[in-house]
Each structure stands twice: as structure tokens, then as C-alpha cells.
Amino acid sequence: MEPLLKVTGLKKHFPIKKGLLQRQTGAVKAVDGIDFEVLPGETLGVVGESGCGKSTMGRLITRLLEPTGGTVEFQGKDISHLGVGGMRPFRRDIQMIFQDPYGSLNPRHTVGTIVSAPFKLQGVEPEGGVRKEVQRLLGLVGLNPEHYNRYPHEFSGGQRQRIGIARALALKPKLVVADEPVSALDVSIQAQVVNLLDDLQQELGLTYVIIAHDLSVIRHVSDRIAVMYLGKIVELADRKSLYENPMHPYTRALMSAVPIPDPRRRGAKSERILLTGDVPSPIAPPPGCRFNTRCWKATEVCRTQEPPLVELRPGQRVACHHPENAESLTIPVARESVEITKAKPSETPAEATKAETPAEPEPEPESEPDSPKA
């Protein structure tokens, strides 16, 4: 299938300027060379810690930012350096849902004005008139169409997020990029919005790129998931493989860190991998593999050579010299590339502490929770 969105070598460096002459002294490498594609109708989840560049990535593919390097292709057309006018026809097809339901709606505009703004900007006259269409959209996202003339402050957080969704859907976009769509909402409201996004995708055949830091939410909504760390994708796989068989140590650590809402599993602390320290600065990322400063498997090669993102299993791309769960590799090329690096396993005591020492990469998923339902 032809991908809807194809990203190659995408980079965004924000310059740091100093002194009277505003000479550039460095750059924040927010996104530093990532590749992926999004197929029509699927949901790609992007997950990572704060500062990993996931939001910048979202702003690059919606072209709210211009990339420093690499290309963004939408339906085969390169949109990476189009100007405002050049982008305008594409704006109909690419829409964004923002995180903060308070900051993303103009407090002086009524809901009707907010949701109909896309029609005005694009010069579109919807069938049956703007007002009727806006009311249809409000109904679609579960708001009362009668509330057309109300202001944002009259709505709760969850309802405001629905207004933002209605606005994003006004022009019948093909791709919707949602940056932390539920993280500002309460738990009970989160579920409402997650279900709404789900229903809209089925009804309208939307393609989503959903950016979030919450691994449980990402697992719930995504078909494929990209894990980012310091401006790079470290692992990109379909949901099942990623959650059952994470291959990058960072993915594994990230998943084991999620607190499990089950008091009976509290004793299962041994499964948890505690990473030490913090994410290094994106101004001067560590050489080689960017995760090497916090990785318990890091060896010499990790500190010098950057691992490429290669397909180690069908549909699972990993950038690591010493992947986890690598026993059952089927792709010969992948096996080779792993074994080469395995040749010199210098047992350096890693900085990361781990309760159960991972002697060998285990073949089966180790953290498959089969706890009986309550």
C-alpha cells in the first residue's frame, strides 16, 4: 500500500545564539534523523519521555515547523520546504489536535466561530451552509449542537478537547496529528476522548499520528508504535510485537517503569528495570548509541558506533547493537548484524541497576502479565 506520509532523514535543529552578534554557538538537536511512514487508515503512536523530540516531530509533519534536513512526503509529494501558500491546499488534508484544551481555543470566539474557521480560511462553502455543518460536527464529537454560540470558558476540559477535535475534522482531513490529546484530562474524561477518537477513525476512515507519553494510552490506540529517545527512533514496531517482545533495552525499561494498577503485583518489583540518571542534553547528545549512558548492556561499540534502525523481525525495526529477545530472529541479515556486534561482549558493569541480571536475551516475553482478572 502506498504510504500516506513518508518521512526520510527528518531533522530539526534549533540554533542557540549567543553574544552581541548572535553568533550560532550550538544547536538543540530536537529531531535528529528519523524515518518512518504512515499507511492510510492506521494509527501510528509516538511515545517517549519529555524532551525526546516527539512534539517537534509532530510539528514538522504538520509543517508548523520547517525541517532542517530530510523530507516529509505527503501522498508522494514533498512538502518539506513549501511556503505558506504552497502548504495551503495540504492544510485541508493534514490537521492537528493540541494538548492544552485551554490554550488552543481563542477565549473571545464562540464555539461556532472556532469550528467554522477552517471553512473561512480555505474558502469552502459546505453543503447546507456553515452553521448547519458546524452543528453536525458538534453532534459528531458528542457536544450539544445548540451550544453553537457559547464561549470556550463555558465548557469543561473534556468538552473543550471535543471542540478542538471538531475543528480538526471540519475539512475532512486525511491525516490527523494529535499531540498529547488526553494528557490534560481527568481519567474518566480521558476514556471518553479515547473512545471518541476510536469511533471517528472507524466512521471517517481517518489516519492518526498520536503523540503521547503514556504507554498505556498509546498501546490502547495505536496499530504501530515508534519509541523515541533523544531525537531518534529507537524502535518501531506493531503494537503486539512491541509490547510483548520489546527489543530495544530502552523500550523494555520504559515499559517496566509503568506503575501497574494492581496491588497484588507489588511484590513483582524484580521485573522492574530502574534506569539511573536523566536523559542527556539534546545539545550535546552522547556519541554512538544515544542510550549508552543509561543502558545496562552498553559495550565499547555502543559508545563509538551509532546503531542503524534495521528490521530485525518482520515489522519490527530496532536501533541497537545488543537487542533484547534476539534469540528467535528469522531474518538472516539481521542475525548477522547482531552477531557481529556480539563478538566482543565486554562485560562492563553498566550504570543501570537491575534486580534480575539479564544474562542472555530471553526468547520469550518476560513481562507478559497473566494475572487473573478480578
Next chain:
Amino acid sequence: MTDKLTKTGAAPGEPVVSSGAPSDAFLDVRDLKIHFPTDDGLVKSVDGLSFQLEKGKTLGIVGESGSGKSVTSLGIMGLHTVGQYGRQKARISGEIWLNGRELLSADPDEVRRMRGREMAMIFQDPLSAMHPYYTVGHQIVEAYRVHHPVDKKTAKRRAIELLDRVGIPEPAKRFDNYPHEFSGGMRQRAMIAMALVNNPELLIADEPTTALDVTVQAQILDLMRDLQKEFGSAVVIITHDLGVVAELADDILVMYGGRCVERGPAEQVFYEPQHPYTWGLLGSMPRIDREQTERLIPVKGNPPSLINIPSGCAFNPRCPYADVPKGGITRTQRPELALAGDRHFSACHMPQEERTRIWTEEIAPKL
């Protein structure tokens, strides 16, 4: 937690109301009400909350924003009455017994002396809870010297010892750093050090990990668990994340609309929840540890306004079981907390057998 109730002479399930007698529980909150008068009306942030906590135990208070969790914690610390503007002053009633002393009727100076030494607090946002103009070390030393008449050198040793204990690398060097030079996780560690410097017996943590990334959150939760074992203090942890309470809490209190709707041992609240709101919370949450569910089961509607709390059960407009006949009890009657198991209380009009049936047959299989 609540088995002490019977000893003080109250019927099981009925919160002890203003008995005036000191309690043998370490922390005993009785019928606490915290109301704020505003131009729009009286905001009943906390409206009759009772709970008890023993030393060495952790109580998790769960609820959505605006359910009164943080107001409760500030109330225990005695931080409400200090409002500068008369209009914003809170109206507080009820009793808070800490270690045999009643805090609400106590002299403010006495409460001030207890604050920090006997009860300390960890806040959600360490950047705004620390003073940006002073070094981290200075602030910890200050907290220590308020309660201990020691010279600066001794206090500095103590502060460095604590910074080391909470896992800050090179504590002697970091002592002289300013808060902005710390990362989010380190700041939270420093704040924990500051709270623990006087060995408080009661530690209140208000959303201690909400602002942190999950890998850092795991570090902090681990640290808090270890420290509690070491210091043996009583901990109240306030959060909206059921995962966090499941990790730490011995007992759980679920708040809704300023009142407790369910409270009990953590296992019972997770495995045999008795209140429809607790079911809603459990159903709303995508679970990473279970098979993928097709759909989440959200709670319909929105949290209530605290100015205009629905009469009767505050949850009734959102409750899917509000129309289940309850033997003549009308919607406007407020359900009181009633015993629903061993030390397990819940405030719902539905008969217990009916609730147990709904949970085991209708809700649990879908989670």
C-alpha cells in the same frame, strides 16, 4: 485503619463525629469540612471526610481534579487559615488528631512548630515549591535549623547526608547548586530530602510524581518505598493515578465531590470495589498489564461543580445504576459510608449483594 472506630464506641461504618476524645490512631481525621466562601457561592471542597492512619502505613487518596484531595492535605498541614484576604479564608470544621493532639483548635504557633518536624509535605511541582534565589543546600539547612538548634556546619552535614540518601550524585557538590540547575527528577529528590530532614512522623505527598517522566517516576516511587521502610513514618499519598497508589498504598480512599465514596485496604478496593465511581475509574484506565480491551468504559458526564454538588449521592447524575430500585430510598437522600467488608467502607444506596453481583458479573469481565 478503621477498625479503631469500634473501640471508640461508634457503630461500625459511622464516622466518629466530634467525640472530642483523643484517639489512639496516629492520624485521625474526623468529619473534616473545608468550605471556601466565594462570590459565586460556598465552595464545599471537602465536606465531611473521616479517616485514620497508623504509623508505618501508607494511605492513598485518589480522585479527579476538584474532588478535594489537595485541599484535604493542605488542611491537615494547617495551611489554609493563613490566607491574607478575609474573603478567601477557608471555613474549616471537624477534628484532626495527630499523635494525640488536635490541630484545628490548637494554637497556630504550635501548629507551626509541628509543621516540618512532625508533619512534612512533598509538593507536585518542585520548581515552584523551592525558592529560586537560594541554593538547594541552603533551603534544606534552613528547614533543619528551624527545628534543631545546631550550628551551620552540623546542619550542612545533615543536609548532605540526606541528599546522598535520596540518591543525588556528588551531594557535597550539588549542595551549592540552585534549583534550576537540577533536573526535574533531582529536584523532586531534593524536595523529598527537605521534607525528611527533620524525620517527620507524617509525610504528605501531593501528586509527587505527576510532573515526572515514567522512568524517573519509577525511581522516585522506589525511593519513597525504601525511605518509608527506613523512617517508619505514616505517609498520605495523593494522586489521580491508580497505578501509583497500587504501588505504594496499604489503604485507599476514593474521593468524589469532596466526600469519601469508598475506602478500604488496597487489595479490596482493586479486586472487590463497591462503589460505581470506583468501577468507573477502573474501567476508564487502559491497562498495560492486561490483554488489550476493545473499548474503555468511561464514566459519562463531567465531574460536579463544588458550588452546586448534586443532592443525595454526588455521583448520581453520572451513575449508570442510579435508577436501580433501592427499596424506597430517593435520589435526594445522601448515602453514608457503610461497612462492606473487612475494614472496607463504601457510600452507596444499592444493597451490597447487588453491588457484588454487578461487579463480578457485569464489570470485572469487561476490564
